[in-house]
Amino acid sequence: MDTENILIGVGIAIFIVAIVFKFLKKDTVIEEAKVEQKVQAKKKESTITYGKVTLFFGSQSGTANKFCNILSQEALDNDFEPSVEDLKDFKQEFFTKGDNLVILCMATHGEGDPTDNAKEFFEWIKNYQEDNAFKNIRYTVFGLGNTQYEHYNAMGRQTNQHFERLGAKRVYKYGEGDDNSSLEDDFNEWKENLWTELKKIITPIDLSKQNDQNAASHHNKKKSGTAFKLVPTEAAEINFDNAKNDGKKYEFLTDGYIHGTVANVKSIKELRQNNNDGSTLHMEIDLKNTNLKYKTAMNIEIFAENDPALVEKVGAHLNLDLNQRVELVVDEEFIEKFKYPFPSPISVRSILSKFCDFQGQLMKKTLKDLAKLTSNEEHKTRLEKLASAAGKKEFDSEIYQKKKCLFDLLKEYQIVPTLEQFVDLCPRISPRLFTISSSDIKNPEIVTVTDSLVADKLEDGSIKHGICSKYLINFNNKLKNGMTGNRIRVGFKTSSFILPQDSKTPIIMIGPGTGIAPFIAFCQEKEALLEKGINICPGEFTLYFGCRHQNGDFIFREELEQYVKSGILNKLYTAFSRDQGSKVYVQDLMIKNEEEIYNTFFERNGLIYICGATAMGESVVNALRKIVQKFKNIDEQEAHKFVENLEKEKRIIKELW
Numbered sequence: 223m224d225t226e227n228i229l230i231g232v233g234i235a236i237f238i239v240a241i242v243f244k245f246l247k248k249d250t251v252i253e254e255a256k257v258e259q260k261v262q263a264k265k266k267e268s269t270i271t272y273g274k275v276t277l278f279f280g281s282q283s284g285t286a287n288k289f290c291n292i293l294s295q296e297a298l299d300n301d302f303e304p305s306v307e308d309l310k311d312f313k314q315e316f317f318t319k320g321d322n323l324v325i326l327c328m329a330t331h332g333e334g335d336p337t338d339n340a341k342e343f344f345e346w347i348k349n350y351q352e353d354n355a356f357k358n359i360r361y362t363v364f365g366l367g368n369t370q371y372e373h374y375n376a377m378g379r380q381t382n383q384h385f386e387r388l389g390a391k392r393v394y395k396y397g398e399g400d401d402n403s404s405l406e407d408d409f410n411e412w413k414e415n416l417w418t419e420l421k422k423i424i425t426p427i428d429l430s431k432q433n434d435q436n437a438a439s440h441h442n443k444k445k446s447g448t449a450f451k452l453v454p455t456e457a458a459e460i461n462f463d464n465a466k467n468d469g470k471k472y473e474f475l476t477d478g479y480i481h482g483t484v485a486n487v488k489s490i491k492e493l494r495q496n497n498n499d500g501s502t503l504h505m506e507i508d509l510k511n512t513n514l515k516y517k518t519a520m521n522i523e524i525f526a527e528n529d530p531a532l533v534e535k536v537g538a539h540l541n542l543d544l545n546q547r548v549e550l551v552v553d554e555e556f557i558e559k560f561k562y563p564f565p566s567p568i569s570v571r572s573i574l575s576k577f578c579d580f581q582g583q584l585m586k587k588t589l590k591d592l593a594k595l596t597s598n599e600e601h602k603t604r605l606e607k608l609a610s611a612a613g614k615k616e617f618d619s620e621i622y623q624k625k626k627c628l629f630d631l632l633k634e635y636q637i638v639p640t641l642e643q644f645v646d647l648c649p650r651i652s653p654r655l656f657t658i659s660s661s662d663i664k665n666p667e668i669v670t671v672t673d674s675l676v677a678d679k680l681e682d683g684s685i686k687h688g689i690c691s692k693y694l695i696n697f698n699n700k701l702k703n704g705m706t707g708n709r710i711r712v713g714f715k716t717s718s719f720i721l722p723q724d725s726k727t728p729i730i731m732i733g734p735g736t737g738i739a740p741f742i743a744f745c746q747e748k749e750a751l752l753e754k755g756i757n758i759c760p761g762e763f764t765l766y767f768g769c770r771h772q773n774g775d776f777i778f779r780e781e782l783e784q785y786v787k788s789g790i791l792n793k794l795y796t797a798f799s800r801d802q803g804s805k806v807y808v809q810d811l812m813i814k815n816e817e818e819i820y821n822t823f824f825e826r827n828g829l830i831y832i833c834g835a836t837a838m839g840e841s842v843v844n845a846l847r848k849i850v851q852k853f854k855n856i857d858e859q860e861a862h863k864f865v866e867n868l869e870k871e872k873r874i875i876k877e878l879w
């Protein structure tokens with residue numbers, strides 16, 4: 223062998239050793255972590271059990287699911303045997319025949335409505351009439367809501383009442399939290415004595431005194447920490463669409479993701495006249511080559527991905543090769559109840575871009591978990607303080623106000639978790655929901671989304687966009703530069719915005735800002751029906767639109783002017799809040815036109831559709847109350863009741879956010 227060949231040989235050997243070492247090092251770290259977990263678990267091992275507790279969640283964007291996961295961990299620490307269940311999988315016999323301990327975390331969506339995954343369950347308990355049918359159920363409920371909405375925590379409250387009505391025994395106080403201010407604090411406060419109280423009323427069983435090997439082995443499954451490994455593989459990344467049928471149970475939001483469908487972005491354009499106050503993007507999505515079908519003004523879910531530049535930075539911080547593919551291998555002990563965070567084989571890049579939300583609002587629980595990952599005592603104390611009830615003010619000023627996210631804290635506290643730990647620390651990215659601004663009658667193959675971009679100005683003057691906003695900005699840039707790769711994952715959801723097909727029903731649409739989206743869809747539908755000569759067609763259209771400046775954020779201006787000209791829109795009222803000395807909003811215009819509103823809505827049995835911000839929705843409903851009070855000559859309370867009934871009858875239809 224000549225010297226050159228020897229040198230090449232040595233070089234290759236070093237290269238192989240380096241690669242093996244890289245993987246070995248990673249595996250060693252994982253193994254160390256596992257050993258540590260087992261030691262910890264061993265320490266906690268107990269033969270006492272308080273039995274099973276089932277944690278059900280009714281969730282749209284994942285928070286109620288997260289709360290159930292937190293309770294599940296605490297249940298283990300307190301010698302219960304928890305299982306977290308999606309309400310969409312509920313079985314009636316579980317409640318009517320079983321002798322079960324149940325905790326429900328119930329979010330409210332729509333206008334006081336159940337979340338999609340809880341619809342069937344709620345419909346069932348609401349209509350279930352057999353006295354004492356739940357007599358063997360011990361339960362408690364935590365409701366997740368937002369005081370900005372009129373029907374605050376309707377689902378939490380009503381679920382609690384229905385369980386009571388059906389004879390279930392509440393074994394811990396009902397609790398609820400407000401996402402407008404202090405949801406996680408409310409949750410922490412509510413659960414403070416949960417396990418102590420439950421332990422007082424449940425007789426424990428000492429399994430060591432029993433011969434029931436099954437029960438004992440089941441109980442021994444209580445361990446904490448990451449239950450899976452991400453093992454490097456040479457295999458290609460899985461096609462995520464195939465994960466739909468792979469028989470695995472996926473985490474709640476991941477399940478939504480894999481059931482989404484990939485379509486092409488056809489175009490994106492800016493809708494505002496100038497960007498002094500922000501940006502509104504309008505995106506056309508092409509449904510050709512998909513089997514997706516939609517209906518006018520339905521809701522669309524967009525499964526946004528993290529900004530690629532940020533993914534690179536996170537990858538670098540975690541010392542990861544983004545192109546490496548990994549296989550998710552579940553620890554034997556956990557396999558039975560394991561919920562997969564994503565399908566695999568998968569590249570590290572896909573994990574970070576599609577599934578890990580490291581940019582969103584931080585939970586205090588995450589700070590607590592981060593504290594466990596640092597060996598710097600000062601940092602540990604600081605993180606624990608920020609996560610504690612006593613650190614509420616500091617959390618608000620340091621984390622919440624400064625919009626700090628998980629990645630910011632990893633850098634600030636120099637924490638480098640393993641990929642497994644990082645996956646555990648991050649919530650999954652939740653899909654963003656939009657009201658569609660197009661009509662399938664006009665074009666069934668093109669669906670459009672109108673998004674007012676979310677941008678926060680940080681202390682250092684930089685701008686931080688929301689995940690979905692940045693995602694659309696990147697699409698816009700890509701398309702402008704003629705680049706390819708414009709595929710987007712989407713799904714459809716029903717909405718309450720459906721047009722009456724009776725031409726005698728006049729409709730009033732109130733949609734300032736991007737709240738105009740469904741009403742553009744309505745106008746398109748009416749126009750298309752007229753063009754096609756279909757005589758079952760909606761009747762008189764009145765639209766109230768509002769924005770800051772006539773020459774700034776008056777989105778869809780040309781379309782609206784055209785609809786007025788062609789008679790699709792019978793009346794258009796616009797409120798430009800900042801174009802004159804005193805502010806004018808849509809609700810002010812409604813009061814100005816009170817007589818017309820009264821006649822159209824009350825005398826001619828019209829419908830009112832309201833879309834946009836919750837605060838606007840409340841002001842519009844207030845304006846309606848005032849109009850009713852005046853024209854019906856009734857008092858404030860009666861007017862309140864009157865309008866409430868109209869909402870129940872779906873004569874007033876709202877979609878607010």
Ligand SMILES: Cc1cc2nc3c(=O)[nH]c(=O)nc-3n(C[C@H](O)[C@H](O)[C@H](O)COP(=O)(O)O)c2cc1C
Nearest residue numbers: 281282283284285286329330334367368371374375
């Ligand atoms: C479109 C929308 C509608 C909502 N409607 C209500 C409501 O009617 N009443 C309420 O109390 N909270 C309402 N909320 C607030 C949610 O219940 C709250 O944010 C909750 O934490 C979400 O939990 P989840 O992430 O598990 O879905 C609504 C939120 C959204 C985005």
